[in-house]
Structures are given as structure tokens and as C-alpha cells.
Amino acid sequence: MKKISLLLLVFFSVLTFAQGMKFEENKSFKDLLALAKKENRLLFLDAYTTWCGPCKMMAKNVFPQEKVGEFYNANFINSKIDMEKGEGIDLAKKYNVRAYPTYLFINGDGELIHRVTSYYDAPEFIEVGKDAIDPAKQMGALKTKFEAGNKDPEFLKSFIKIFAFADPELATTAAAKYFAGKKEEPLSQEDFSFLFSLTKDSNSPLYGEFISRKDEMLKVMPEENYNKTLNSFQLNSLFNSSYDKKTKVFDEKKYVAEASKTKSEKEVSTLLLKSKIRVAALNKDKNEYQRLSMEYYKDGSSPEFTSEELNSISWNFFENATEKVNLDRALLWAKQSVNLDAAYANTDTVANLYFKLGDKANAKIWATKAIELAKKEGEEYAETQALLDKVK
Template sequence: MKFVKIFSVGLLTAGALAFGQGIKFEEGNFAALKAKAKKENKLIFMDAYTTWCGPCKLMAKNTFTQDKVGQFYNANFINSKIDMEKGEGVDIAKQYEVRAYPSYLFINGDGELIHRALGYFEADDFIQAGKDAIDPSKQLSVLVKKFEAGEKNPAFLMDLAMRTVYTDPALFQQISQRYFNTKKDKNYSREEIALLLGSVKSSEDPLYKVFVDNREAITQVIADANYSAIDRELQMNAVLNKAYNRETKQFNDALFLAEMERFVPAAEAKQALLKAKMRVFGRDFAQYKPLALQYYDNAASFSAVELNEAAWRFFENADDKAALTKAVAWAQESVRKEESYANTDTLANLYNKLGDKKNARIWAEKSVALAKAAGDDYEDTQKLLDSLK
């Protein structure tokens, strides 16, 4: 599997799907689902998924299939399962601003979004998410109206922020600002720091001052070195906003380096430039590739996760032996640092693409074993392994 994706939604029209005795998903298009929901006075539960989403597959395998989940959802909802990257799923994703997967949408017969949730859930928690959707006091649409009426309770704001962080960025920012503008306690919890860092993208953002003014309290919870690294990242993002013209898509290298060298040594500024340009041109592999080869030259200085992500990106897009061989070195270093299903799978796929079937088989077997031990989905790796026999 490449790299672990925390969140992930095709229209299934071949007929009603029933996973064992679990949730029974309806056939038909969105209009038909809304008509049925209105007729039966129920909400639509929509599993908004993508085919590449690991957690989506685990939900389909582990949670949707359970009897108690099926009993609750089949009794209370019109259940649907729609791929957000195919057919009418594309428009549904735009309409309801689905940005992370798996997302779960609870929609009334008029098409109004009443509640939403996202991520992987165990059975009992998923049933609770459904109960929240039919409880007027817990429906997201009701909570948003309460916020708009001026609610300032810290626990309420924290809960609402966590519900909207991936689904409504603009509202999330408003909630965060109200939370920190009304915060009286000078201590900071990990949850509060996570909220703050989710709200501050650069040193130009309004809440950056909160981050700076409360350094002493924040570093009681996270290491001072980590605080400094985050601060540099925020400063780099501000410089990036100055150096990159989004209209012309031109990057001013000299301006970026000059601004960054006010905060960090020249060598770090050069690495920051590579990182920033990788972020800007990331969708264009032809531009990303030479930047990444320079940036990850000293592989030992990067984390296992970051190396694995870069190696998988090269597996998916690179064709030349030299680039793929460099990606193998990154994946090997990732495994050396922290062996996992994800990076051993990456290594297996890279060896296979290079034509080294022996090593591909060794690492595919290792990856499947690790996935089984961790309870991860290994369907794609098993297919690779079967093809190597």
C-alpha cells in the first residue's frame, strides 16, 4: 500500500448490496434515494467513499457487515454507497464539500445535509454516529446554528471544531478564532495545541500571535525543538506566499532565499526552497521529480513516513531505472527506521517495477504478514504476491 491514508468515497448501481447481515445499501440514483427518503420520512445515510481509500475498505469489511450495525442503520436510514470520483458522485462531492474519506453524509429528502461524520469507526461508535444524526440536539446543522447564535462554551467549540476541520475549513477557522479569543486558562492541553496548529497555516495568520505569545505554555506540552520546527514551517509558508505568484505560476527563488535566510542558515533555506517548490509543483511529476531527488538526497535525515511517501510517488510516476533505484533506497531507509506494512509494500512494488521478482516476492510476503498482524487491508499486496508465483 504505498502510504497510509487516514481519511478517504462510485456509484454502485448494480442492485442493492447487502454485506452479510449488515447494512443493506439501496440501488438507484440520488434523486430516487431522496424520493424514497421523503416518502418514508427518513434520512439518507450515504457512505461517500473512493476506491483507493484504505479506511473505506476496512469499514466495508469490518463495520458495515456487523449485525448490530445493520439492524440500526437498516431500521433508521435509506442507506446508499456512492463513489465520489465516478458518475454523479463527482457532483455530490462538490455539493456537500466532501474533502476527506471515508465521509458519511446524512441527508434529508429535500437534499439538505443534516449531519456528517468521517473516518474509521468501530461498530458501537458508528452506531452512535447514526444516533447523533437522528438526535436534533446533536445534528451538525443544529450545532452550527447554535454557533452562529454566539455560543462560546469551550467544550462546545472544541467539539464543533473537530467536526468541521475537514468538512468546512472556513467555519473551522471561525470556531478556532472564537475559542482562542475567549480562552481564559493560560495552560494549553494537547487537544488545544492541535486545534491551534490546525488553524494556523503561516506566520501571517491571525492566530499566529496566540502561538507566539504562548510559547512557554505550549512547550510544557511539546518539545521546544518541535515548537521551533513548527515555527520555521509557518514562517516558510508566509515566505512562500510572497515568493510564488499563483496567477502566473512563477516562483521567485531569489526572494524566497533572501526572506528565509532572515530566519535560518543558508543551507536550511535552500532545503526549504526545494520543499516549498515540491509543494507548489507537486501535481506535475516532471517538475517534482528533480526537486525530490535533490531534497531527499540525504535520506537518513527524513522520517520513515516521509521517505515512504516519496518512494511511493516515484513508484506511481517514474519510469527510468535510475529514479526507481533511488526510490528503492528511500524505501529501504524507511523500513530501516520503522518497518511497517506500508513501506514494505512500497519496497515490494518498486522491486517488481524494476523487474527484480525475487526481492519483490520477499518484501510482498513480509508486507502481507505485517498487515495480518496489524489488522490492515492487504488485498492489493496479496494480488501482487499472487502475480509473482
């Protein structure tokens, strides 16, 4: 009996030490910062969402690895917070988290020291942690080097990656310098990523790259999509010149006057309605957003609406609408999305809308369809399964 107990003790000791990352559970962000300060370590924060595929892959494939655990447990206070729930919502705003997964390295005073955004394999993820504790590679040091005029292409690329979300304006300035230094060189896949993620409108210092490198652009996208991209940048410039972010006031007369210079009366009317929807979203006016969206999307049958766009607006209504008439309209859009291109995401939206409307029979039918599609597409479907379990 004693020998058996000793063997069990050895077995459990192996399990204890051969573990992956240890995450602090049930602690507020304030308490996590206090702990980081007390132990003089950085706080590692996995800023995730429940729908993020790469987030789930990191949690499943990387965080549990022994070597990853050894490094992160020794050097950081590890935490994970859903950016769409509880205090995660405010933290996402505070640290400008807009892409997932994002990893934040924060000191005990709440100051952001380092950040990255991507899926990493275990060795790369350990290197990310090493960079976070290396004073020469932390955000403050990188900013000092950039301001001192460092134009090395590799440095600029690293700088852009780290500051793309922490300080997009600064990252755009760095990108402009980066592209200015490689005028004669072809664009890499990473270069295209920088351009598309940082160019917001036709006033951007990066917009000229889209014009001067048109031939290269057409190698990676159809000319129709290229033209749509340029048009989108121009419309964003028009909107940005008419909307005051500080006062949250939209100058409708100015918008119409400028748009009328290049657009027909019908086009201006449509663009104005879309802009009003955008303003309502920015101002977080849910009622106005839903009213205007119903006016714009109508029955969702316009050939201009894509499956993805209809699913997106349908899901927005699922999350925010409460009136039956609004939910019924969202269901119409979601079904139209499925008709255009049936996939797990939009089929799941239909199931959830039926459930919210109290139609459990149809919710069951569509949840079953969604799970079948998820299996074919290799998607995670735990939340859909939970819905199905509720209606069985």
C-alpha cells in the first residue's frame, strides 16, 4: 500500500511539473496588476474572444506545451480575458485591441510594454516572450530608435507589426518610410498585409502605393476588386472629412455637397444612408442603427449585398435587437445570406435568430445543419452544440 502511494506521488509530481502555462483564475484586472507589481514581473494577457479560431488553436496546441509553460510561468503572471465580456470590453478599448488573438505584456502600473497579434507555434511564442522582457525590444525602446531615424527595413517591419494596433498613426508613418526605401523591390505578402491593414482612406500616406504599384496589385486581386478598394478609400476620405470624431457630429450638407461632385443623385442618396448607419454605429445609437439598417437592406434581395455582409448585419441584430419586427427582418437577411452561399457561420446565425424568436423547432433544424457544415469546414461548433442541447 505504501509502495503504491509512493508511485502515485511520483506520478502526480510529474504531472505537476510537466505542465503548460498556468493562468491566474478568477482575478480582476486590478488584482492581476497588483500581483504583477508585487512579484516584479510583467502581466501576460491573452486578449481573446470565444469565436476566434486562432485563439482556440493557441489554447489547444501551444499554451499546454511544457517548454512554453516553463518559460511563461517563470517570467510572467499569465492571464486570459474575453474581450467581449465583463471588464474585457473596457480593456479592449483601453489597449486598442481590434484583432485576435492579441497578446499584451503589461507592467504593474498598467503600462503596455509589448504586444503582438498573431498565431505562433511554440518556439516562436517563446521568442515573443523573450522580446517582451528584453528592454532593447520593448515598445519604448523601439519608439526611441524610430524617432532617432532608424530606417533599417527589418527594424521598420518589426516596428510596424508591434505598433499597428497600439498606435496606427505612428505605424503608418513607419510604413511610409519602409515603402519609400523599397521603390524598386517587389512587394512581399507581408508588404501587402501592411498596406491593406494601415491604409484607411485616400488621404493616407500609403495610398500612393496602391496607385504606383497597380500592376503588382492586379497580380493578387481582380481588377474589379482593385477598383472597389480605391473607391472604398475615396469614400472613407469623404466620410472622414464630414464626421467630427471628437464632437461625434456628422455634417450631412458637406457630405452631400462633396459626394455630388462625382456621384449621381441616386448614388449620393444611397451613400448618405450608409454613412448615417456608420454614424449611428460610431455613436452607439442602437435604435437609430437598426432603423436605418432596415431602411437600407430592406428584404436583402439586392444583388449588391454579399452573403458575408448580410450575415454580418443579421448577427448584429441578433446580438442587439429586441423587437420582434427587427429580429424577423434579420432572419430574412440571414436566410438570404445562406441562399447566396451556405456556410457554417450564416447557418448558425439563422439557428440563433430562430431561438431568440422562440421558435425552437426551427432552431433545432438549423443548428443541426450548422453543425454538419462546421464538421465539413473544420470549424469549432461548441456554441452551436450548446444551442442544440437547449432545444432537444
